[in-house]
Amino acid sequence: MLRYIGLRLALFVPTLLIASIVIFAILRVLPGDVVDVVLGGSGEVAHDPIQVERVREELGLDEPLIAQYGSWLWSVATGDFGGRSFVNRTPISSLVARQLPVTVQLAVYTMLLAAAIAIPVGIAGAVRQGRWADFLVRVFAIGGQAVPSFFLALLALLALVLLIGWSPPVIYDHVWQDPVRHVQLMVLPVVILAWGYAAYLTRMTRAGMLDVLGQDFIRTARSKGLAERIVLVRHALRNALIPVLSVAGIQVGALLGGAVVMETIFGLPGIGRGIVDAVSDRDYPVVQTYATLFVFIMLTVNLVIDVLYAVLDPRITYRD
Amino acid sequence: MPYLIRASRIATRPARAARRYPVGAAALTALVAMGLAAVFAEQLAPFDPLSHDEANALLAPSAEHLFGTDRFGRDVFSRVLYGARISLMVGLVSVLVGTVIGTTIGIISAYASGVADLVIQRFIDALMAFPHLLMALLLVVVLEPSPVSVIIGITVAFVPQVARIARAQALSVKAESYVMAAKSLGGSPTRIVGRYVLPNSITPVVIHATGFMEGAVLTEAALSFLGLGVPPPDPSWGRMLKEGSEGFLEAAPWLTIFPGLALTVLVFCVALIGDGVRDFLDPRQ
Numbered sequence: 001m002l003r004y005i006g007l008r009l010a011l012f013v014p015t016l017l018i019a020s021i022v023i024f025a026i027l028r029v030l031p032g033d034v035v036d037v038v039l040g041g042s043g044e045v046a047h048d049p050i051q052v053e054r055v056r057e058e059l060g061l062d063e064p065l066i067a068q069y070g071s072w073l074w075s076v077a078t079g080d081f082g083g084r085s086f087v088n089r090t091p092i093s094s095l096v097a098r099q100l101p102v103t104v105q106l107a108v109y110t111m112l113l114a115a116a117i118a119i120p121v122g123i124a125g126a127v128r129q130g131r132w133a134d135f136l137v138r139v140f141a142i143g144g145q146a147v148p149s150f151f152l153a154l155l156a157l158l159a160l161v162l163l164i165g166w167s168p169p170v171i172y173d174h175v176w177q178d179p180v181r182h183v184q185l186m187v188l189p190v191v192i193l194a195w196g197y198a199a200y201l202t203r204m205t206r207a208g209m210l211d212v213l214g215q216d217f218i219r220t221a222r223s224k225g226l227a228e229r230i231v232l233v234r235h236a237l238r239n240a241l242i243p244v245l246s247v248a249g250i251q252v253g254a255l256l257g258g259a260v261v262m263e264t265i266f267g268l269p270g271i272g273r274g275i276v277d278a279v280s281d282r283d284y285p286v287v288q289t290y291a292t293l294f295v296f297i298m299l300t301v302n303l304v305i306d307v308l309y310a311v312l313d314p315r316i317t318y319r320d
Numbered sequence: 321m322p323y324l325i326r327a328s329r330i331a332t333r334p335a336r337a338a339r340r341y342p343v344g345a346a347a348l349t350a351l352v353a354m355g356l357a358a359v360f361a362e363q364l365a366p367f368d369p370l371s372h373d374e375a376n377a378l379l380a381p382s383a384e385h386l387f388g389t390d391r392f393g394r395d396v397f398s399r400v401l402y403g404a405r406i407s408l409m410v411g412l413v414s415v416l417v418g419t420v421i422g423t424t425i426g427i428i429s430a431y432a433s434g435v436a437d438l439v440i441q442r443f444i445d446a447l448m449a450f451p452h453l454l455m456a457l458l459l460v461v462v463l464e465p466s467p468v469s470v471i472i473g474i475t476v477a478f479v480p481q482v483a484r485i486a487r488a489q490a491l492s493v494k495a496e497s498y499v500m501a502a503k504s505l506g507g508s509p510t511r512i513v514g515r516y517v518l519p520n521s522i523t524p525v526v527i528h529a530t531g532f533m534e535g536a537v538l539t540e541a542a543l544s545f546l547g548l549g550v551p552p553p554d555p556s557w558g559r560m561l562k563e564g565s566e567g568f569l570e571a572a573p574w575l576t577i578f579p580g581l582a583l584t585v586l587v588f589c590v591a592l593i594g595d596g597v598r599d600f601l602d603p604r605q
Contacts, residue, residue, distance in 0.1 A: 154561065
């Protein structure tokens with residue numbers, strides 16, 4: 001197991017590096033002069049030469065691409081996170097320190113809530129296969145999959161205002177600053193994102209449990225007189241969770257995409273809203289660093305999931 | 321390939337197929353209806369979706385304006401009809417192109433094996449670490465927002481997953497005895513891939529295709545909702561949601577509700593068709 005985790009860890013850094021090169025390539029190599037994009041407008045409009053010079057210098061555009069990428073990488077490695085924002089000159093490191101915790105909290109709450117819903121609901125669907133409870137479970141799952149999170153968020157805001165005249169706070173507080181307001185603001189985005197994320201986990205839990213419950217060792221466990229709860233949780237669930245975990249890893253991308261939209265709707269100052277603002281402002285240094293951060297989060301969650309795999313199923317060894 | 325035989329039965333006896341897969345058939349009918357509505361939007365729309373009519377701005381739904389009007393007096397029903405074009409076009413084109421490219425890469429990777437496979441797989445690892453929305457967003461912004469760049473962005477976002485699925489299947493097909501037999505009979509690589517590996521690797525890709533279409537439609541809507549997708553004035557459901565929710569959520573909820581419902585119904589149909597396809601192609605699950 002340690003060898004497996006070690007190999008997973010060894011792949012982490014190269015994957016992150018390749019992804020950051022891809023981001024760099026998208027931002028720098030694709031057609032269009034970065035300077036024009038940063039300053040707005042197409043190449044036909046002449047820009048103030050002083051501004052052009054400033055942008056060129058700041059991005060290091062006169063240097064070869066490899067040197068440009070290298071200096072970005074070096075500044076990330078030294079905790080500088082790619083220098084300063086183009087728009088308001090804030091150091092990117094302080095932007096990250098302010099915005100990253102918001103997104104991480106949003107994602108962690110969502111994953112915990114989704115798991116807490118999906119696993120029991122999925123088990124219930126499998127145990128009561130074909131009955132009305134199972135039907136409700138399937139409606140829950142397909143609804144979470146098909147209702148767009150941002151539409152749901154708008155409907156929820158609308159309903160709350162019309163029905164009880166309440167809308168969430170406008171200003172974000174960390175949980176350690178003002179726990180009540182923190183919960184008031186986070187509850188809607190977390191519940192909405194969790195429904196979407198739980199939809200896939202529920203489906204996989206249900207399918208996995210159905211698969212496992214038909215197997216011989218379950219019949220053995222039951223025939224030796226184990227309580228049904230123990231059969232379900234200790235024997236069946238442990239095996240059924242393996243495909244659930246792989247879906248949990250794949251769906252993190254959708255979860256983070258949803259987080260970007262939720263942060264925009266609810267005014268949460270996270271990196272999702274940060275990257276949307278940076279993209280709209282053509283703030284390239286921020287875009288480069290934030291996009292890499294998103295990849296970093298994806299890879300970290302998937303690394304944790306891979307470790308959980310190995311814990312759940314000792315038979316798993318590293319294979320490509 | 322027994323499923324091809326079953327597929328041909330479905331084509332020749334639609335009534336029987338509809339009885340066997342009632343939900344999928346209903347969803348498919350609804351999707352076809354939406355497709356027709358999109359194609360014939362010009363004939364069906366009661367108003368020009370772009371023409372301003374300030375005198376009739378922000379009217380609630382009525383017999384004349386089924387879904388009401390927006391702040392420029394544009395007819396929301398007509399705009400929702402035209403908006404189906406963007407959603408369906410982005411969904412269908414990016415799934416088709418993405419599936420073809422992804423399957424090609426996956427099969428080449430599986431068939432090449434060795435260093436080439438290793439290099440391609442590490443790249444796919446890295447690309448799969450991008451949330452779809454993020455990859456699409458980066459590409460759309462760099463390519464300048466337009467329907468074509470939205471399609472390119474979404475396609476690129478989904479290709480790595482298709483490639484991974486196709487490769488996994490192609491690897492197991494490659495080890496089958498009929499492929500060995502074809503090889504030992506002196507079949508050329510093109511023949512082996514085209515005749516044996518490809519047709520037998522495509523099923524899981526097809527099963528996942530509806531999932532990609534859901535993702536593509538939702539990603540387009542999210543991009544437009546963020547103001548980074550299809551540029552105005554062409555109506556897109558995502559941008560209609562953005563415009564409707566910014567300041568008009570309470571005053572004119574129809575601006576939010578109708579495009580949102582249209583989007584939900586479309587994704588719902590695709591999801592239900594996906595369930596039907598999965599039951600049909602992979603009865604074990």
